[in-house]
Amino acid sequence: MANRPNNLGSPPGLPRWVKVSAMAGAALVLVVVAFLLFVEGDHGPSRHTPGDEPAEVEAPGGHAPPGGGHG
Amino acid sequence: MPPRIRKAVLTAHIATSVGWLGAVLAYLVLDVTATTSQDVQTLRAVYPAMDLIVRYVIVPLALASVLIGVVNALGTPWGLFRHYWVLSKFLLTLAATAVLLIETQTVSALAEQATSSAGPRDLTGTLPHSVGGFLVLLTTTILSVIKPRGLTRYGWRRQRELKVRSSAARP
Numbered sequence: 001m002a003n004r005p006n007n008l009g010s011p012p013g014l015p016r017w018v019k020v021s022a023m024a025g026a027a028l029v030l031v032v033v034a035f036l037l038f039v040e041g042d043h044g045p046s047r048h049t050p051g052d053e054p055a056e057v058e059a060p061g062g063h064a065p066p067g068g069g070h071g
Numbered sequence: 072m073p074p075r076i077r078k079a080v081l082t083a084h085i086a087t088s089v090g091w092l093g094a095v096l097a098y099l100v101l102d103v104t105a106t107t108s109q110d111v112q113t114l115r116a117v118y119p120a121m122d123l124i125v126r127y128v129i130v131p132l133a134l135a136s137v138l139i140g141v142v143n144a145l146g147t148p149w150g151l152f153r154h155y156w157v158l159s160k161f162l163l164t165l166a167a168t169a170v171l172l173i174e175t176q177t178v179s180a181l182a183e184q185a186t187s188s189a190g191p192r193d194l195t196g197t198l199p200h201s202v203g204g205f206l207v208l209l210t211t212t213i214l215s216v217i218k219p220r221g222l223t224r225y226g227w228r229r230q231r232e233l234k235v236r237s238s239a240a241r242p
Binding site: 015 | 155159219220222227
């Protein structure tokens with residue numbers, strides 16, 4: 001798991017856990033990117049909200065109905 | 072760094088980092104509720120709660136964790152670029168903070184939409200980001216506990232310089 005301590009003058013190589021983690025991380029990033037490109041399509045803040053609908057739907061008369069229904 | 076200050080900085084680093092992980096876990100529960108619930112009243116309550124947790128707990132803890140973590144690393148023999156586990160933690164934390172800062176705007180927009188729109192059921196939540204963030208923070212916590220060995224080239228050079236210096240200083 002660790003790189004060997006080297007007292008002879010040459011720098012240590014990349015530890016195995018770094019190599020394995022880097023490969024796993026790269027594979028994960030590729031999977032996520034592929035998923036976003038081919039399955040999900042659009043990615044960004046706008047994908048969380050529904051379409052281009054207006055935030056509030058007004059009644060035809062020009063006044064929105066009371067929200068709570070109390071009274 | 073004097074031992075007292077070093078302990079204070081380390082305590083602050085652990086508190087902010089673990090606090091960040093805990094806050095993300097609380098957020099994750101709300102996010103799962105937001106994604107799975109069909110109850111309009113629940114949705115109208117959950118999204119603003121997510122927004123509050125992100126803005127007033129997660130973002131401050133994340134920024135504090137990064138800053139205090141850098142101070143902690145630079146003020147101890149571990150350094151910031153000498154060991155692969157410290158460097159990995161630093162890069163993962165920076166990436167998580169960057170995604171978080173971008174995602175903050177999305178969560179605020181979701182909270183606004185949930186309370187103002189007619190159909191909060193159409194909102195999709197932020198589950199991939201919160202699960203990803205939680206896994207990244209769990210990884211950094213595990214790295215902090217295990218501290219897997221491995222010097223970077225820079226760390227190796229620094230260690231060699233110190234050895235040469237200490238052997239030269241010996242009578």
